[in-house]
Amino acid sequence: xxxxxxxxxxxxxxxxxxxxxxxxxxxxxxxxxxxxxxxxxxxxxxxxxxxxxxxxxxxxxxxxxxxxxxxxxxxxxxxxxxxxxxxxxxxxxxxxxxxxxxxxxxxxxxxxxxxxxxxxxxxxxxxxxxxxxxxxxxxxxxxxxxxxxxxxxxxxxxxxxxxxxxxxxxxxxxxxxxxxxxxxxxxxxxxxxxxxxxxxxxxxxxxxxxxxxxxxxxxxxxxxxxxxxxxxxxxxxxxxxxxxxxxxxxxxxxxxxxxxxxxxxxxxxxxxxxxxxxxxxxxxxxxxxxxxxxxxxxxxxxxxxxxxxxxxxxxxxxxxxxxxxxxxxxxxxxxxxxxxxxxxxxxxxxxxxxxxxxxxxxxxxxxxxxxxxxxxxxxxxxxxxxxxxxxxxxxxxxxxxxx
Numbered sequence: 001x002x003x004x005x006x007x008x009x010x011x012x013x014x015x016x017x018x019x020x021x022x023x024x025x026x027x028x029x030x031x032x033x034x035x036x037x038x039x040x041x042x043x044x045x046x047x048x049x050x051x052x053x054x055x056x057x058x059x060x061x062x063x064x065x066x067x068x069x070x071x072x073x074x075x076x077x078x079x080x081x082x083x084x085x086x087x088x089x090x091x092x093x094x095x096x097x098x099x100x101x102x103x104x105x106x107x108x109x110x111x112x113x114x115x116x117x118x119x120x121x122x123x124x125x126x127x128x129x130x131x132x133x134x135x136x137x138x139x140x141x142x143x144x145x146x147x148x149x150x151x152x153x154x155x156x157x158x159x160x161x162x163x164x165x166x167x168x169x170x171x172x173x174x175x176x177x178x179x180x181x182x183x184x185x186x187x188x189x190x191x192x193x194x195x196x197x198x199x200x201x202x203x204x205x206x207x208x209x210x211x212x213x214x215x216x217x218x219x220x221x222x223x224x225x226x227x228x229x230x231x232x233x234x235x236x237x238x239x240x241x242x243x244x245x246x247x248x249x250x251x252x253x254x255x256x257x258x259x260x261x262x263x264x265x266x267x268x269x270x271x272x273x274x275x276x277x278x279x280x281x282x283x284x285x286x287x288x289x290x291x292x293x294x295x296x297x298x299x300x301x302x303x304x305x306x307x308x309x310x311x312x313x314x315x316x317x318x319x320x321x322x323x324x325x326x327x328x329x330x331x332x333x334x335x336x337x338x339x340x341x342x343x344x345x346x347x348x349x350x351x352x353x354x355x356x357x358x359x360x361x362x363x364x365x366x367x368x369x370x371x372x373x374x375x376x377x378x379x380x381x382x383x384x385x386x387x388x389x390x391x392x393x394x395x396x397x398x399x400x401x402x403x
Contacts, residue, residue, distance in 0.1 A: 065383030120145035132173035150187030152305025187307035216318030226256035229290035315369030338368035
């Protein structure tokens, strides 16, 4: 899923180039409300800015709104751009190991200055491999940190390209990260239930969409011939491949094209597939014109941790979403109202057939999907809650926001 997004644009306003791994990128804060002092937050993230989906649709997207509320973020990126380009490719284990070690050393050096900040924000994990060493370091330094996760990272889940490193992932460190955190933000209720086993201060903050960037085409335009779209990455490509049987059956009734964005390695024999690379500049526009957007998810523990980002992307641009009824998808989608839920190949075929057969249905669902995103899943709606979490973490006497 993982153009310049609004956070990236504002980052560029204060920096001339992409931040190097381990470097910090400051966001100039506008005057804070009179009742709250300015807050400095160190954001410990994995990837360079504007590269990793979790970062882009969470903390990076919230950064401009937080700045307007007096919360200044400085991004500390663990991975170099070179490692980011290599990490999901097959092989290159020696190069990956060397660059991962370099990143961990940079992070250790950077954390020597951690007491200069009011709060630390930690997304998912402080290091790719190994136990929760840096999380324990933060706790021992007495600097409050907010832990944020949007996947079931407490489970063992390794991409095809990195199975050799699987035994070093230490998914159990997520429990330690939750336990030591001043506050935990979880992308959905399933993840929040896990976190509450270790910490009572847990708030569900859904993954959000920049509704200024992700907008329906004006005027509304569709591809002249049936077009389905899926956006994702190497990690979620297998979910799309599992849908190939239903798509082949649908192809008997509709001569459609499938646009696959961000996963050139996806194997879908027998289908008319258009492969597009993910590009920040075109990620929203590449969804325009589609008659339906696909989000298949396996009904397992890992799938239940997903936060519905694909569905929200489609809905934000007015494209009807068809999703597996797994995890938060069943909360985002009201079946038959603002999208469709499909739990079997037969249901996928039936519901996609309905959409491909009815332009009025596509238009109505697209409008309702957009309204859903604007009402609950936009960055504008969620940023005030995130700002309050940071302030409550920085001030022990402030009322903690939990839900």
